[in-house]
Amino acid sequence: MRNTDRPVPPYYLPISMMQFFSVKVIEIMGGLQWPLHVYGIVATRDSQDNKRNFLFRCDREHCQTLASPQDSCLRLTRPSRAIVMVNPVVVEVDLKVKGSRGPPSEDKVLSEHAFVHNHTGHRIKPGFPHRQLESTEDSTMEFVFAHLQSAVEATITVGVVEGSPDFRARKLILRMEATDHGGDDTAVVKEEIFCATKTSRSQSYFMLGFCKLSIIIAWSLLP
Incomplete structure (x- = not known):
């Protein structure tokens, strides 16, 4: 709400933004088993200020349970502001699985990964959901998002x-x-x-x- 209640300079115009619809775990490896008690972060960084803009953020004591591959979408309670797509957007993932017993040192990695989304390839079909798979040695995750032109x-x-x-x-x-x-x-x-x-x-x-x-x-x- 940076410019909701104050005069907007005339050179401010609607710009390209990124809308996330879902983040889902579709495959697990490395000895992981369902259900998964997941905590950690999924965040973006854009050219607006380069700070983390969280899509998912959950601590170990309040982890989310993913019951099965059919029930494995993370609860996206953010971002705290719109994601700007003037330049490529970095998506950062740092997720762990809480063990049923034992200290945090016994928790397992679900995904430690980062990727860059360059929106130029999706300008032909702006507004349409794009599905992107990202794999690590521990899991495969699905990100569904869209490129929005002239957005507020x-x-x-x-x-x-x-x-x-x-x-x-x-x-x-x-x-x-x-x-x-x-x-x-x-x-x-x-x-x-x-x-x-x-x-x-x-x-x-x-x-x-x-x-x-x-x-x-x-x-x-x-x-």
Whole structure:
């Protein structure tokens, strides 16, 4: 939200960005066995500031369990800002598997790897998901992402402003699907189309019957 609430210089324009959809473990080697109790990081570095921009970050005490090859997607709770694709993007992976017993020294490596994505090869089909496999001696991982042309950054905030907060949110793309945790588990679906702007915020409300949600999207250009 760097430029959401302040005047934007006239030379700031929508630029190329990178959108990650999933990071998945599709094959394990080196004596690893399912289920996997995974912790560590998956991060990107771009030309914006060269700092790590985390897609996945989980410590050893709060690891994620991947049950099987059919249930092996990491929970992507980030990035903290949009990923700029003016120059090639570095994707850094440092993941380990927690042992069932013993100290951290007995944990095993799932993936220690880094690769560079040069977006020039995907300018022909911008916006279409691209699947890339990256293999190490311990695992093969699948990264699904897209190159977005003339994009702006969108930061989404969802808050309960009325009613019970005891529900399970299933999806939030431009729609919300939720069920009342204490009810009959019937799904309620609401959908809203937000038109992108260069600055400021867009707000709407979703009435789900058992509660009212406030949806706020903060728009920002990146230099």
